[in-house]
Amino acid sequence: xxxxxxxxxxxxxxxxxxxxxxxxxxxxxxxxxxxxxxxxxxxxxxxxxxxxxxxxxxxxxxxxxxxxxxxxxxxxxxxxxxxxxxxxxxxxxxxxxxxxxxxxxxxxxxxxxxxxxxxxxxxxxxxxxxxxxxxxxxxxxxxxxxxxxxxxxxxxxxxxxxxxxxxxxxxxxxx
Numbered sequence: 305x306x307x308x309x310x311x312x313x314x315x316x317x318x319x320x321x322x323x324x325x326x327x328x329x330x331x332x333x334x335x336x337x338x339x340x341x342x343x344x345x346x347x348x349x350x351x352x353x354x355x356x357x358x359x360x361x362x363x364x365x366x367x368x369x370x371x372x373x374x375x376x377x378x379x380x381x382x383x384x385x386x387x388x389x390x391x392x393x394x395x396x397x398x399x400x401x402x403x404x405x406x407x408x409x410x411x412x413x414x415x416x417x418x419x420x421x422x423x424x425x426x427x428x429x430x431x432x433x434x435x436x437x438x439x440x441x442x443x444x445x446x447x448x449x450x451x452x453x454x455x456x457x458x459x460x461x462x463x464x465x466x467x468x469x470x471x472x473x474x475x476x477x478x479x
Contacts, residue, residue: 311349315340321474323467332407334445334462337474353431354439356465359410364436365390366415368444368459372426375452380426387423388435389416392458401448401460411466413442414458423459424452432461440464 318339325333344350356362369386373379397414398404404412415432416422423430423444432442442461449457464471 311347313344313350315342315344317341319478321478323470330407331403331445331460333411333467335443335464335467335470337471337478339478353433355468355471356434356437356439356441358465358468360437360439360465362413362434362437362441362463362465363391364434366432366441367435368415368423368427368430368432368461370423370427370430370444372424372428372430373452375424387416387421389421389432389459390418391415392417397458397460400456400458403446403448404460408466411463412445413461413463414448415442415461416453417456417458422453423447 318341321337321339323333323335326335327333346352365388367386367388369384371380371384374381374385392400392414394410394413397412401414404414413432424447427444428446430444431440432444433439434441442463445460445462447457447459
């Protein structure tokens with residue numbers, strides 16, 4: 305990040321709460337929460353986002369943002385990037401991405417199958433926000449292809465609505 309605007313906020317991570325069922329080999333339960341040393345200051349540049357309701361259905365477009373590569377063959381950008389992507393129906397996701405079959409049903413979502421718009425290396429952990437609903441629908445997890453933006457190869461995110469109860473339990477333990 306070389307473009308400093310003066311609106312950045314820097315914090316130290318004090319604790320990391322990783323889902324106890326997380327399995328790196330299968331990307332099962334790929335979710336964690338961070339506890340910061342001091343709260344962020346809410347302003348017009350930094351704001352919280354709503355959680356979905358537990359197991360809320362998701363449809364429409366997502367806005368994915370991150371500091372990842374612009375393509376498999378380009379470097380890391382100097383500014384935060386964002387892209388709007390279409391959701392991929394769950395059944396098609398299960399067919400196209402064999403790794404999703406090893407995760408709990410309805411715990412992942414796929415997006416960005418058409419054109420060259422998708423997440424890329426370095427975007428993992430970033431948000432996939434429901435444009436229509438204004439809530440964090442997913443957390444970028446992995447791509448189904450080594451090449452970013454490959455047609456018919458969606459990106460996979462952890463479906464936040466599947467983990468709302470876990471998130472609320474972790475927040476209560478942090479308080």
